[in-house]
Structures are given as C-alpha cells and as structure tokens.
Amino acid sequence: ERPTLGIGMDEDLNQAITQHIGVQGVAVLRVFPNSGAAAAGLRAAQRDRRGDLIVGDVIVGVDGKLVASPSTMLSLLDEHEVGDRVKLTMVRDGKKLDAAVELQGAQRGSRQ
Numbered sequence: 001e002r003p004t005l006g007i008g009m010d011e012d013l014n015q016a017i018t019q020h021i022g023v024q025g026v027a028v029l030r031v032f033p034n035s036g037a038a039a040a041g042l043r044a045a046q047r048d049r050r051g052d053l054i055v056g057d058v059i060v061g062v063d064g065k066l067v068a069s070p071s072t073m074l075s076l077l078d079e080h081e082v083g084d085r086v087k088l089t090m091v092r093d094g095k096k097l098d099a100a101v102e103l104q105g106a107q108r109g110s111r112q
Contacts, residue, residue, distance in 0.1 A: 006035020061089035
C-alpha cells in the first residue's frame with residue numbers, strides 16, 4: 001500500500017494554479033471524506049458562482065522538506081508507512097500554516 005494524504009491532485013492543473021498564485025507546491029483539488037487530510041482540516045479548491053476557481057490549500061512542505069510538484073510529494077510520502085503522521089506546511093489565503101496528517105493506505109498507482 002502506498003501512504004497517502006487523502007487528497008485529489010492533478011499535475012497539469014497544479015502547474016497552472018501554482019504559477020498563477022506564484023507559489024511552488026501542490027494545490028489540493030479535493031479532500032476525500034474520512035481521510036487524514038479531512039481530519040486535519042485541509043481545504044480543497046472550489047468554484048465560485050461564476051465558475052472561477054478559488055484556490056484552497058497549497059502544500060509546500062512535508063516534514064520540513066520542500067514540495068515542488070505532485071511527483072515530489074508522492075516521493076516524500078513513499079518514505080513513510082501507512083499510519084505515520086507527517087507535518088504538512090501549506091499556504092492558505094497567502095499565509096503559511098502547519099498541519100499534522102495521518103497517512104492512510106491506497107493502491108499503488110493511485111494519485112492521492
């Protein structure tokens with residue numbers, strides 16, 4: 001099992017979002033119910049009434065190591081086991097904050 005946070009992300013959309021806001025990291029596109037990310041209060045991107053994207057949390061670090069892309073984050077998570085707790089550093093509304101997230105299991109090849 002691959003350790004995951006319980007979020008949805010997309011490499012191409014991530015690049016567009018992070019370039020737009022000028023922050024290098026992983027944009028949280030979805031937070032899965034009953035996941036470690038949900039328990040930690042991570043916020044996903046949303047659409048407003050006009051359909052414009054409202055950026056949620058952008059993960060910029062895992063346990064003090066910089067996260068540049070979804071693939072970087074997956075590599076950092078692979079250093080852990082299911083059930084471990086990791087410290088995420090995120091940017092939310094232009095401010096940095098930390099959250100502890102318990103990793104859950106997912107099938108290899110899953111992109112959460």
